[in-house]
Amino acid sequence: xxxxxxxxxxxxxxxxxxxxxxxxxxxxxxxxxxxxxxxxxxxxxxxxxxxxxxxxxxxxxxxxxxxxxxxxxxxxxxxxxxxxxxxxxxxxxxxxxxxxxxxxxxxxxxxxxxxxxxxxxxxxxxxxxxxxxxxxxxxxxxxxxxxxxxxxxxxxxxxxxxxxxxxxxxxxxxxxxxxxxxxxxxxxxxxxxxxxxxxxxxxxxxxxxxxxxxxxxxxxxxxxxxxxxxxxxxxxxxxxxxxxxxxxxxxxxxxxxxxxxxxxxxxxxxxxxxxxxxxxxxxxxxxxxxxxxxxxxxxxxxxxxxxxxxxxxxxxxxxxxxxxxxxxxxxxxxxxxxxxxxxxxxxxxxxxxxxxxxxxxxxxxxxxxxxxxxxxxxxxxxxxxxxxxxxxxxxxxxxxxxxxxxxxxxxxxxxxxxxxxxxxxxxxxxxxxxxx
Numbered sequence: 001x002x003x004x005x006x007x008x009x010x011x012x013x014x015x016x017x018x019x020x021x022x023x024x025x026x027x028x029x030x031x032x033x034x035x036x037x038x039x040x041x042x043x044x045x046x047x048x049x050x051x052x053x054x055x056x057x058x059x060x061x062x063x064x065x066x067x068x069x070x071x072x073x074x075x076x077x078x079x080x081x082x083x084x085x086x087x088x089x090x091x092x093x094x095x096x097x098x099x100x101x102x103x104x105x106x107x108x109x110x111x112x113x114x115x116x117x118x119x120x121x122x123x124x125x126x127x128x129x130x131x132x133x134x135x136x137x138x139x140x141x142x143x144x145x146x147x148x149x150x151x152x153x154x155x156x157x158x159x160x161x162x163x164x165x166x167x168x169x170x171x172x173x174x175x176x177x178x179x180x181x182x183x184x185x186x187x188x189x190x191x192x193x194x195x196x197x198x199x200x201x202x203x204x205x206x207x208x209x210x211x212x213x214x215x216x217x218x219x220x221x222x223x224x225x226x227x228x229x230x231x232x233x234x235x236x237x238x239x240x241x242x243x244x245x246x247x248x249x250x251x252x253x254x255x256x257x258x259x260x261x262x263x264x265x266x267x268x269x270x271x272x273x274x275x276x277x278x279x280x281x282x283x284x285x286x287x288x289x290x291x292x293x294x295x296x297x298x299x300x301x302x303x304x305x306x307x308x309x310x311x312x313x314x315x316x317x318x319x320x321x322x323x324x325x326x327x328x329x330x331x332x333x334x335x336x337x338x339x340x341x342x343x344x345x346x347x348x349x350x351x352x353x354x355x356x357x358x359x360x361x362x363x364x365x366x367x368x369x370x371x372x373x374x375x376x377x378x379x380x381x382x383x384x385x386x387x388x389x390x391x392x393x394x395x396x397x398x399x400x401x402x403x404x405x406x407x408x409x410x411x412x413x414x415x416x417x418x419x420x421x422x423x424x425x426x427x428x429x430x431x432x433x434x435x436x
Contacts, residue, residue, distance in 0.1 A: 290321030
């Protein structure tokens, strides 16, 4: 049975409770309490109707233990700011440790976002954008989202982790249906209209589905494919991990499953593996065969005479169809898997800070904008009374606008309570339409 849609306010507010430090042992099943009316029947979220005012929407930013008296609550104002590049489109409580981790945009008025309520044996949170507001689907599944991909509004793929097993679902524009197999998958992506690819991280193979049973085809090289990206023309770009070699060695290939795979040489754009230093490729994003990004880290030893740990630095390179070109990446950040082409030859990727408080529950994040010209600038949303940690990113097709999803945490970095957030990001000219 397909899930039933339930409305969620475009910007909902709730009084949050339960500040937990990293060392606390309080049960994650303990839900936050709200001093306001609950949301419509049928949803287990606790966003309340916001109080509109000239200053914005009031509430949502109290992180207190459930047994603290209401007099200790200190709500803050979330201003409605439509002038900046980051627009808060959803803030909602689904549990103590809830967050949104995956997002796909299929059209300017269509997008899906997936997360978890963060409880023990947590439930899936699924949200849909209709061009005006985010709507929650009443989907009673105990599952965590692993990956989501799409080629259009009626071709969306979702990989879940349920009871230590994978499950792939497909949306045809009307309903979600399971796709046979997929119990061992850990990555999923779109391979074009009506087709998906998947990897299990255990064997040299790529798995393909047209909506029916998964078909196994040989992967590139002798190693195990860890990351895959398919360009608009159908060329597959894959990062292989060859664990038979000393240390962790990765290589980039291009080709097609079941066909010939060719190793890719960077021509000096990225540093090479040596006896002491190592290149670890982490991601590849292919917008077209003339617009491909590869990124990762390069590890060096401060003192080659000593067997100290490698110090890893972020590296990136861009392929323009003729040659690879190195792109400088600022130190202090590490790449995540959330990376998308920006439609203009650049790359937008969520990065996490490698500096700051080592005891922080979640590291600071930002979206790093890389360009073939070598410019790299980080940016991220800010929220009163807390800090935002981003987990997923998607570009709205045909635009230079993006969706960014994650969670808002208390400003104190040792506190672990979180609230799901979705932002519209518009890093462009003022003439761009106002949504997302």
